[in-house]
Amino acid sequence: MKKTLVVNYTPREGSNTKKMLDHFIDRNKDKTEITVLDLTENTPDLLLRDNLNPMVARNFAGIAPSEDQQKLLNKNxxxxxxxxxxxxxxxxTPIYNYSLPATVKAWFDAIIQPGKTLAMTEKGLKGLSENTKAVLLTTSGGDLGSDAMKHLELATPLAKACFDLLGIPSEAITVFGTQQYGDKLDDLIEASKEEINVLSEKWY
Ligand SMILES: Cc1cc2nc3c(=O)[nH]c(=O)nc-3n(C[C@H](O)[C@H](O)[C@H](O)COP(=O)(O)O)c2cc1C
Known part of the structure; x- marks a missing residue:
């Protein structure tokens, strides 16, 4: 059975984005082995002085970390x-301040590692997960898909750029306007479930 990793950042009680995830899991739990990484419980380490330097030395210059340094790298x-x-x-994930929440970006920062998930070739970086596929399930309070606001919607392009780096083709299923169109919220979530069904048929 193929494996699916769910990277879940939906900390708000009654999360609308989680409704999309619950549907995805219900629809596919018998077709794929699902592992859920809950970023609110298992949060990637931010790249700070003590862990960034040994990671850069190891990944870019081949300098082995000390045992203590390796311990600082183990989680990511x-x-x-x-x-x-x-x-x-x-x-x-929901959209926060027009982009991916810092916790989700921290996960991308943890996994995008030259020498590990990317190869350094003469032509530049090459992602090593070309056989993997990805989707972003996301919601925003305002209609960030509208002509007036789409230039502010930085979450889906950022996720796509990160997946591109990893060599992973990705798509996004979005519900824009959970607050702006609060009276139509149920319909918007239902429409996203239809999109999840189409993706599920394609994947599994
Ligand atoms: C910290 C924070 C920042 C937010 N920033 C934005 C934003 O920049 N643009 C927007 O349209 N909605 C924004 N929202 C609203 C959420 O994106 C929206 O309510 C979303 O559907 C919440 O998802 P959830 O129900 O899964 O928590 C923000 C909400 C929070 C809590």
Missing amino acids: DGFADQLMATDYVVVV
Whole structure:
């Protein structure tokens, strides 16, 4: 059975984005082995002085970290290994301040590792997960898909750029306007479930 990694960041009680995820899981749980990484419980380490420097030295210059330094790299390395071992990735998150929440970006920062998930070739970086596929399930309060606001919608292009780096073709299923169109919210979520059904047929 193919493996699916769900990267879930839906901390708000009653999360609308999680409704999309619940539907995805209900629809596909018998067709694929699903592992849920809950970023609110298992949060990637931010890249700070003590872990960034040994990671750069190791990944870019081949300098082995000390045992203590390796301990500081283990958590994010584990996320990178988890990505390399999956066939499908589902990132589930609301849009915060026009972009991906910092916790989700921290996950991308943890897994995008030259020498591990990317190869350094003469032509530049090459993602090593070309057989993996990804989707972003996301919602925003305002209609960030409208002509007036679409230039502010930085979440889906950022996720796509990160997946592109990893060599992973990705798409996004979005519900824009959970607050702006609050009276039609149920219909909007239902429409996203239809899109999830279409994706599920394609994937599994
Ligand atoms: C910290 C924070 C930042 C937000 N920033 C934006 C934003 O920039 N643009 C927007 O349209 N909605 C924004 N929202 C609204 C959420 O994107 C929206 O309510 C979303 O559907 C919440 O998803 P959830 O129900 O899964 O928590 C923000 C909400 C929070 C809590």
